[in-house]
Each structure stands twice: as C-alpha cells, then as structure tokens.
Amino acid sequence: MTAHLDLKPLTLNDIPDPESPEFAQFVDSYFAAGTKLADTIKSWTPHSSKKGVELSSLKSSNDQIRKALNISEFWCARTSYHTSESMKAMASGGKRIEEPNKGSNVNHGQTSAGTSVREVYERFRSGLFENHSEHERQYIEACQEAECLQVFKPQVAEVWRLTYSTPPPSSPRTFVALLLCRELDSTPGQRSFMNISVPFSHPSCVEKQGPEKSRARGRYVSVERVIELEQGGKVEWRMATSSDAGGNIPQFITNASLPSQIAIDVPSFIKWAMERFPDEAVTTTQANASA
Numbered sequence: 001m002t003a004h005l006d007l008k009p010l011t012l013n014d015i016p017d018p019e020s021p022e023f024a025q026f027v028d029s030y031f032a033a034g035t036k037l038a039d040t041i042k043s044w045t046p047h048s049s050k051k052g053v054e055l056s057s058l059k060s061s062n063d064q065i066r067k068a069l070n071i072s073e074f075w076c077a078r079t080s081y082h083t084s085e086s087m088k089a090m091a092s093g094g095k096r097i098e099e100p101n102k103g104s105n106v107n108h109g110q111t112s113a114g115t116s117v118r119e120v121y122e123r124f125r126s127g128l129f130e131n132h133s134e135h136e137r138q139y140i141e142a143c144q145e146a147e148c149l150q151v152f153k154p155q156v157a158e159v160w161r162l163t164y165s166t167p168p169p170s171s172p173r174t175f176v177a178l179l180l181c182r183e184l185d186s187t188p189g190q191r192s193f194m195n196i197s198v199p200f201s202h203p204s205c206v207e208k209q210g211p212e213k214s215r216a217r218g219r220y221v222s223v224e225r226v227i228e229l230e231q232g233g234k235v236e237w238r239m240a241t242s243s244d245a246g247g248n249i250p251q252f253i254t255n256a257s258l259p260s261q262i263a264i265d266v267p268s269f270i271k272w273a274m275e276r277f278p279d280e281a282v283t284t285t286q287a288n289a290s291a
Helices: 021-043 063-069 084-091 120-129 132-139 210-214 251-276 284-290
Strands: 045-050 053-058 075-082 143-153 157-164 173-185 192-199 216-229 234-244
Touching: 021 063, 021 075, 021 173, 021 192, 021 216, 021 234, 045 251, 053 251, 075 084, 075 251, 084 120, 084 251, 120 132, 120 192, 120 216, 120 234, 120 251, 132 143, 132 157, 132 173, 132 251, 234 251
Parallel strands: 173 216
Antiparallel strands: 045 053, 053 075, 075 234, 143 157, 157 173, 173 192, 192 216, 216 234
16 A cells, blocks of 8 residues: 555554565555655745754645645644754753754763763664654653554554643543654664654554543654764754644644644653663773773
8 A cells, every 4th residue: 555644544454464575565655755754844834943943844835745745734843953962961951952064073982981972873763763652651741651552563563552641621632553663774874763653543442432431532643763963973853743633622723732842842852861871881991992
C-alpha cells in the first residue's frame, strides 16, 4: 500500500506479514514519505522562533508543497539545533538553545573534571530513538501512560497507546499510533534516525469501551528526524505533526495551540536527557589509555 501521512487510522488489515517482502516495502514507503516531508520543512510558512526553536506551519497557501506531499490537514513543525554546550545550558536553567548554523567548539574527549563527554547525537539517539514512546512518558509531563499494544518488529514497527491528561473540564486523551523507527545513516559524523507515528485502530484498545469509556480519542501523525552535524559537534532536530484532539475540542483550537505545544517539548526533552544520560566518569587510568 502507499504510505499516507494523515489522520486516517490504519488497521491490522493494512499491515503485511512482518516476515514478507511486502512488509519491508510498506515500511520503506513510510520512511520515503517521511524524508520527503522533513526535507520540505524549511519551505513551510514561518510561524515564530522561541529561544532558538524555529516554528513553521503548512497552510493552505503552501499549495504546491501540499500537493507534492499529498497532505490536506494543517501541519506544524519545529526545527532546532543543539550542541553539548547548549544542552548543558538548558539543563542548568540557562534556557539557551544553539542558534541555527552557529559554530561551536566542542570537546569530544575528556573534560578537565575527569569525565567523558557524551556525544550530542548519542543523547538524542538514546532518548528519542531507543524506547521512544516509553521515554515520552518520562519527559512529557502531560503523558500519563504509555503501553505497547503490539510488536510487529521490535524497534521497527510497534503499536502504542499513549494517554494524556488535560486541564478540566476536558477528559483525558488517548492516542493509539503505529510507531515506525529507523536509523537512516550510521556513518560516524553524519548519523541520522527517523521516527514516524501514524494513527492506528487496534482491537485491544477500542474507543469508549472498558478503560477508554471516560477518555476522548485523539489522533496524531508525526515525523521526527535527527541528523548529526559538524562531525558530531551538533545535531539538527526536526519534528512535524498534525493532530486532532478529539472530544469537544474544535479543530481550530487544536491547530492554534499546536506551535506552542511542540515548542515546549524541546526544553523538556533536553533537561530530561541530560539527567537520564549524564557524562560518564573516567578514571585516570582510562584517561591515560585513551590519550
């Protein structure tokens, strides 16, 4: 089947046998579509810039891009650039994110304090690529539950249920999505990975039944790409999404709030990642051996 990055849920019938060539083609088609979308973000309509996070949206005025991507919904995207220095500043409360295309002098070895500086890309890979949905629950405050409903291929294609709390009187929101993950390039200095989430209708999590009776069913589709730059000294983080909060929340309110919501995720992840994946202590013997 042809990949479609929209809010229409997939079902089990849409997923080929994981051991078949058709499954590989299915996954390939989504990453081809995701890469195509991520590459166009710089041409989207600029929205704003918050502390180094560039926000943009795909509106009706971006007609040519919409046609090329076969997209009809409202999409919003963010792009940010990060170095080890900027991540430490954010985690310590400095609230500074590396500005786009700004150079950096990064120590890729040991610090004078006797610690090994963890590579910027490795922090992103460990936090966003590995255990993606479970980690979201840890750094996104509103995400209260993350449950894996089905694994087609571990760390490649999995179905997850995510439940978010919302301010009263709104009901909690449940999102069920097929999560696709892939390392696009493993070449040192230019590594990259991509995560794609598309709405999914799964028989073990039926809307308005069982525990879902008191929850509204939302939908979202997203494309996230992290690319290593400057031979490991910096990363580019792009994320684009379209969402329907469901329930009684009008779509125009969801669209209007989307830019600020996705911008908040950047400092939340940075602070969490710096604590979760700290620089590693290095003994004098280890330091001398690596010199």
